Amino acid sequence: MSFDQGLLVELMDTFAQAGLEVILIGNAAAIIHGAPLLTRDIDFMVRDHPQLQKKLKKFAQIYGVTLTRPYEPTSKMIRAVGRPVEVDFLVTIGSGKDFESVRSRAMEFKIGKQTMSVASLEDIIAAKEAAGRQKDKAALPILKASLRVKNGYDQEKKQLPKQENLRKSNDDAHKNHHQQQRQHSRRRRI
Numbered sequence: 001m002s003f004d005q006g007l008l009v010e011l012m013d014t015f016a017q018a019g020l021e022v023i024l025i026g027n028a029a030a031i032i033h034g035a036p037l038l039t040r041d042i043d044f045m046v047r048d049h050p051q052l053q054k055k056l057k058k059f060a061q062i063y064g065v066t067l068t069r070p071y072e073p074t075s076k077m078i079r080a081v082g083r084p085v086e087v088d089f090l091v092t093i094g095s096g097k098d099f100e101s102v103r104s105r106a107m108e109f110k111i112g113k114q115t116m117s118v119a120s121l122e123d124i125i126a127a128k129e130a131a132g133r134q135k136d137k138a139a140l141p142i143l144k145a146s147l148r149v150k151n152g153y154d155q156e157k158k159q160l161p162k163q164e165n166l167r168k169s170n171d172d173a174h175k176n177h178h179q180q181q182r183q184h185s186r187r188r189r190i
Contacts, residue, residue: 007085009112011042011063016114018059021047023106023117025093025124027139032109032118035146037139041079041086045119047099048091056089063087094131097123121147 015022024032026043046052056078060067065080065087080087092098106117119127125143128136 005111007042008116009114011087012111012114012116014059014063015044017062018055019051020055020059021099022089023099023102023119025090025102025119025127026088029119030121030124030139030143030146033107033121033124033146033150035121035143037142041088043088043090045093045099045102046089046091052091093119093123093127094129094136095123095126096130097126121150 022044023029024042025045026041027035027037027039028042030037031039046056056067060080063080063083065082068079068081069075069077070079071077076091078089080089093102102119102123103117105120105123107120109116109118121143125140125147128140128143
């Protein structure tokens with residue numbers, strides 16, 4: 001799938017109209033984090049509560065899709081079909097984590113006028129490891145490499161102020177050295 005911001009904007013606007021709280025999960029979330037993956041659908045985690053079915057039906061009506069349960073009874077996943085990209089809704093992820101747990105580690109991204117919660121790479125990796133499907137196993141090396149790169153980048157950002165201060169100290173020392181040389185040269189001339 002070509003990951004297109006327009007699709008996410010449309011989905012987030014529709015979720016807002018339907019009153020759905022969602023967290024982007026799966027490969028689509030990993031792509032937002034910078035992982036070089038592809039996906040055929042977009043997976044969202046939803047808060048499980050008494051009004052969920054009503055809100056999902058409102059989403060389906062606004063978005064122009066039909067809701068199905070393709071893996072019932074083994075999975076509680078709900079799939080929205082009828083558009084080029086299917087949208088899947090889950091109340092738990094493969095690692096057994098619930099909505100609040102995943103949201104506590106999620107990152108916020110601005111998509112159009114909405115803010116979207118995106119599951120952490122750590123939670124995405126844990127879910128794929130727990131699911132154990134072949135397609136999930138295939139994605140794990142890429143996800144883990146992406147996490148190492150991301151963590152390395154985060155470490156560099158944390159060290160940047162220290163490096164800036166070190167550079168400034170070196171620059172100051174260099175200036176002081178040149179000042180002392182000039183003063184010494186002037187003294188010799190006198």
